[in-house]
Amino acid sequence: MSVIINISRRDFLKTGALIGGGLILGVFPRYEEAPGEEAATFAPNAFIRIGTDGIVTVVVNKSEMGQGVYTSLPMVVADELEADWSTIRIEPAPVDPAYNHTVWGIQGTGGSTSTWSTWDQLRKAGAAARVMLIQAAAEIWGVDPLSCKAENGFVIHPETKKQLPYGKLTEKAARMCVPQDVPLKKPEKYKIIGKPVKRLDTPDKVMGKAVFGIDVKVPDMLTAVVERCPVFGGKLKSFSDKKAKAVAGVRSVVQIPTGVAVVADNFWSAKLGRDVLETVWDEGPLSGFDTKKQRSDYAALAKRPGTAARKEGDAEDALSKAKKRISAEYEVPYLAHATMEPLNAVIDFREDGCDIWTGTQFQTVDRNSAAEVLGLKPEQVRLHTTLLGGGFGRRANPHSDFVTEAAHVAKAVKKPVKVMWTREDDIRGGYYRPMWYDRIAACLDGNGKPIAWRHTVVGQSIIAGTAFEKMLVQEGVDETSVEGAKDIPYDIPNILVDLHSPKYPITVQWWRSVGHSHTAFVVETFIDELAQAAGKDPYEFRRSLLSKDPRRKALLELVAQKAGWGSVLPAGHGRGIAVHKSFGSYVAQVAEVSISREGEVRVHKVVCAVDCGRIVNPDTIEAQMESGIAFGLSAALFSEITFNKGRVAQSNFHDYQLMRINHMPVVEVHIMPSEEKSGGIGEPGVPPVAPAVANAVFAVTGKRMRRLPIRAEDLKRAEAV
Amino acid sequence: MISLDVNGKTYNIDVGPEAPLLWVIREHLGLSGTKFGCGMALCGACTVHIDGKATRSCQTPVKDAAGKKITTIEGIPDDHPVKKAWIEDEVPQCGYCQPGQIMEAVALLKENPNPGDDDIDNVMSGNLCRCGTYQRIRRSIHSASKMMAEGGKS
Ligand code: FES
Ligand code: FES
Secondary structure, three states: OOHHHHHHHHHHHHHHHHHHOOEEEOOOOOOOOOOOOOOOOEEEEEEEEEEEOEEEEEOOOOOOOOOHHHHHHHHHHHHHHHHHHHHHHEEEOOOOOHHOOOOOOOOOOOOOHHHHHHHHHHHHHHHHHHHHHHHHHHHHHHHOOOHEEEEEEEEEEOOOOOEEEEHHOOOHHHOOOOOOOOOOOHHHHOOOOOOOOOOOOHHHHHHHHEEEEHHOOOOOOOOEEEEEEOOOOOOOEEEEEEHHHHHOOOEEEEEOEEEEEEEEEHHHHHHHHHOOOEEEEHHHHHHOOHHHHHHHHHHHHHOOOOOOEEEEEHHHHHHHHOOOOEEEEEEEEEEEEOOOOOEEEEEEEEEEEEEEOOOOOHHHHHHHHHHHHHHOOHHHHHEEEEOOOOOOOOOOOOOOOHHHHHHHHHHHOOOEEEEEOOHHHHOOOEEEEEOOOEEEEEEEOOOOOOOEEEEEEEEEOOOOOOOOOOEEEEEEEHHHHHHOOOOOOOOOOEEEEEEEOOOOOOOOOOOOOHHHHHHHHHHHHHHHHHHHHHOHHHHHHHOOOOOHHHHHHHHHHHHHHHHOOOOOOOOOOOEEHHHHHHEEEEEEEEEEEOOOOOOOOEEEEEEEEOOOOOOHHHHHHHHHHHHHHHHHHHHHHOEEEOOOOOOOOOOOOOOOOOHHHHHHEEEOOOOOOOOOOOOOOOOOOOOOHHHHHHHHHHHOOEEEEEEOOOHHHHHHHEEEE | EEEEEEEEEEEOOOOOOOOOOHHHHHOOOOOOOOOOOOOOOOOOOOOEOOOEEEEEHOOOOOHHHOOOOOEHHHOOOOHHHHHHHHHHHHOOOOOOOOOHHHHHHHHHHHHOOOOOOHHHHHOOOOOOOOOHHHHHHHHHHHHHHHHHHHHOOO
């Protein structure tokens, strides 16, 4: 039984309403040609298709990885279109310039940009279609289009009480010119935008019917796993496939640039084959490398001036003259994204073309990379985006690592093949959030006001060596390394933020909230240290320094009020606060913690306030805040990637630990009403939680936690200050 | 040949006795609702019921499941209170861990129809969710429990 419904796409559209929760998964059977449009289908632009049955298909050009775009983007279209929400279906976009990111110029999902970057585009798409449908009805009735209105999937002529459903207007509307510059709805007229609309992808996900990349099956498909060098930067010297080939079900063993692929009839055979594969590696420059050594190298580097990212006044001078100087060093480890669905890609490569099915955030890059490996033109490669079992940035790889590798396997085996990663492959597969080491110093005047702030950041650039270098590395500074540090909002007259970007063969990449995942921890914990040095309340101290950022100040006030800042807590409990801006949105959090008898941090509650500007789906915002907090808590309390003898020390969830339900605090989310431009929502919930927890630990224990994850041994060892 | 009873259907399959039940379910039977997350009984994505007990299929050799009653996410009725509550409370995000969560929750409620938060945390702590849907999982188990008490089917 195949998980792919083996009917043509056109039939698929017709029968879409009958399938599951109405979610159409655009998974094509092999060799099927892209369909032409039926004459009666109304498709005024790349995003909307209305059939004679009244079904409105919204083509979504963003990848659904849990953040809710398969619902929030159709909501925007449907509202302007005045569609009946129950007629909405979704189809993942194919790769086409029409679906490029409006800012990046390539097709992709990330940077918490999906809502704001499509906001105008999708509203205009919906409005144009609405105007055309009204026009079509007016022509049929011989009335002035201005005397008609659209509502809930119908065009209505109130005077005569005539009405026609959209499905009856498609043929006529399809022959009309697409109008430019149609009027958009006023926000107070929104019926869907801003409401807690239920996600369209939920029922399939609950029934076990949702199709992720790992679930894709095509006829005659083989399955492969790849043995890669255990040390980053190493190379294959030799291998013997004798034992692997003797395993039942193993079809072939092929060398590819990243290692050796064992190809079999099914996953288990491939895995057993790989278990007995014999490989010899030249381990390269990282042979013998370990995290301790790297850490001391970083600490030494942090003492030297780096490339300036922000310089205001003369921080060095002010610090050298200061009477009261506070300094600290912070560190955070490499982290794996550890999406629940391990990486995978299915590739069906033929002489004349190729189909790829994968859960990706980076369609254009992946398609082009695969085309290059396979010697095809990009247009000959059709990439089908499945649902993603988590992304967090891992599935937006600037080098298309998992797709390129699968293309090499496909090229070698000349049969449809699914390349799968085990959890061990995933944890050890690199493209980590970099390890960071931060050295920071500040001084206060006699009234406890900060006079100078110097922050030196040390860590690998995730952008260097990628196609994004020109855009994101400015005068030697990778903007993503210092985001959230360079733009500290507090009133401090002398500021210096500088950066060292040492190079290592360990591959690094954006990881949910990118640079903010470490800068918020450093800045928002250190500002607490300054408050303490000034003898002030951490909330009041921040508040007094936000004269230039009223939006942040208002949010801070909201979270303090909602959390009952200053009110009495049970004995042994303490609160910590943090506020951070990232991806155009502000998030403030108050964490309540205690220390368990075993000496572990228990987070009981996180009160979260968010100002992300104008909102589309409040329930999604709440869910993304809960999600970001859980993700941030994994990093704050549990996860780290370290190296020992050049090898990643962790391998699976026993030693790369993630937050589990028994550690999940109660999360309370408050959305600040706002008419500002929308910001992102997938990532901004992550950064403030680690500092809020570290500050709460200080409130309980008087001990500063300056490295993540917070370990029981650090809690024991650290001196109370 | 191994004979398996999955969701009330009998399958005879030609597979080695040591192959994990997970892969047999996914690849031989084509029931892809049961997910692979770790292969080491650490995440719960592969949870199925064997004779009513929540079991990690990634660590169950297929021979051990032969002759027993196996239920996967596809075998839980669409109108089961847990599935209904999951939809009502909008639990899933990426959705990948959810079949495993639901299978675990169904088994939990069978054992303990009215669990407290601690009971839920105890039983569900073997099921990872990288998207952090835990708060909703708790809420949803409570609502399913209520639904069942009020006479919904289980
Ligand atoms: S896949 Fe079985 S517990 Fe993770
Ligand atoms: S919903 Fe994504 S892992 Fe649980």
